[in-house]
Amino acid sequence: MNRGTSQCNYQEMRKLTPGGVSSPVRAFEPHPIFIKEGKGCMMTDVDGNEYVDLCMAYGPLILGHSHPSVVSVLERQIGKGTVFGAPSPEEKDLIAEISKRVPCAEMVRLVNSGTEATMHSIRLARGYTGKRGIIKMNGGFHGSHDAVLSDSSQPPKKNGILRETASFTHVVEYNSEEQLASVLEKNDDVAAVIMEPVLGNVGVVAPKKDYLENVRKMTREKEVLLIFDEVITGFRLSSGGAQKFYNVIPDICTMGKIMGGGLPAGALAGRKDIMQNLAPEGPVYQAGTFSGNPMTAAAGTAALREMTEERYTALNKMSSELISSVSDSLEDNRISAALNAAGSMFQIFFDVSAVNNGTDAQKCNRGKYTDLFRRMLDSGVYMPPAALEVNFMSTEHRLKLQKLSEEFDKNLRCIV
Ligand SMILES: Cc1ncc(COP(=O)(O)O)c(C=O)c1O
Known part of the structure; x- marks a missing residue:
């Protein structure tokens, strides 16, 4: 070639x-x-x-590249406007489609990427619980912000991440209840466990039997929020993501990729009593000029509706x-x-x-x-x-x- x-x-x-x-x-x-x-x-x-x-x-x-249903809504929308800085019916439709499908999504906030979604989900978890630490899985990827590129056991070297920030991120092995139990036991300052329910950034690694159920049980017992990062698995493993596929419901989930129909997209969703802590309803600030823009919203809604x-x-x-x-x-x-x-x-x-x-x-x-x-x-x-x-x-x-x-x-x- x-x-x-x-x-x-x-x-x-x-x-x-x-x-x-x-x-x-x-x-x-x-x-x-x-x-x-x-x-x-x-x-x-x-x-x-x-x-x-x-x-x-x-x-x-x-749905592959340039799916006709997505192309036709985008052609229609581009002539009507690409961003308004005000709510639109397209945005409402996408939020409704997400809540209809995703079991934990009592409320949804649209953002522009998976990175934004996980970053804000962690701030939300910290605001809601008043605790600081997070636990993530070895090999789990949650985008490119400081908290999730950190590992408290490996102090950062000239990568721009503060040692202080890294000290709050604890890393455990996926599929190991023992390691998770041990960190939860030793540390009562953990706001959330953030994890891909199926690892998708070290190749594919699926949960062993009862693993996700056990993680759910352990986090609930310790009053630690469970965040499923469904940026990959959301709308892929099933219409309601991995949480529906495995029937394990997190407190918060993050989404991206498929929900934008091929345009830049992200969302966090979860229990109403947690989500209500986001601004302007609550004290946890979160915002974005292009969040919920009608192009992404129209493309995302079309894609989700195609995926019966x-x-x-x-x-x-x-x-x-x-x-x-x-x-x-x-x-x-x-x-x-x-x-x-x-x-x-x-x-x-x-x-x-x-x-x-x-x-x-x-x-x-x-x-x-x-x-x-x-x-x-x-x-x-x-x-x-x-x-x-x-x-x-x-x-x-x-x-x-x-x-x-x-x-x-x-x-x-x-x-x-
Ligand atoms: C599981 C997971 N979370 C978050 C992200 C970050 O999403 P984005 O690239 O849209 O910022 C990715 C990106 O690949 C991902 O795979």
Whole structure:
């Protein structure tokens, strides 16, 4: 494949922005690929190469690129105005759609990104409980603000985060009730546990049996709020996210990605008595010029309405077909790897037998993943460039299932 135009674009971008990318995860060697358009499950780069997209912008595009229902509401809305700085019916519709679907969402506040959502959910938890600490999971990602990029056991080194801030973030292993119990026992200044119900930023790691139920029980007993960060899992694992899928209801949840229909979006939602602490009703300040803007709201509402229960069933069934074919390829070719999946998300971890937490995931052979990524790219499949990311399916991948199975089989054979 000729990728000369991408390479030229990258050389220019490197002079203009750090690392040549607007978000670090997009960088890869020898250079990222510049995309000019996406339709359904396909993307086309600036050199005209076509790819089946399995990265799907890291999660938002559950209906594929440029879904007609989303495009048509956006075309209508753009002529009516893109931001008003005042409430709009579109914003009310999106909030109503979210509350209808998400079990914990007695009240919803719209923001502009997952990062904003988790940042404000932590401030809200601190304001509500009057406590300072938070507990997060090793390998859990909640966006790029100080509290969630911290670890009290590893003092920050010149990364711009204050040691004092980091001292309030305690990190425990996912799927370990013991570690969580131990931190909760030793520390009575914890406002919240914030966690992805399914880890989605170290590949995919699903909860072991009863784990989420136990976390719910332990946090309730200690009067610590439970925040599910459903920025990835919300509207992906089911219409009501992981909390509906596993039937474990947090006090607060954060959302993003899918709820914006492909536009920048975020929300926090939760119990009414907690949410009422947000300004202007309560003392916890939170605000945003573009929050609830009618473009995002219209696109998000259209996307959520498209995703009927039948569509979720079909998407999860189609994803499990591909995942079982990848599993067969791994087995037939005697490749040592763990294949983790949840609904329409999956990832392959080379040279490890099982991945149940962040530490397990870090042990995988990333070099082999990079080899697979490059081979798949040359075969016209765009997987997430980094080993500890997730392959996302959309409803539109049904048209390319056969190709995906064949390409995985062909390319996995070459991984040694
Ligand atoms: C679980 C989770 N939370 C929060 C975020 C941050 O969201 P955003 O990139 O919209 O700020 C991400 C981003 O990937 C995420 O995966």
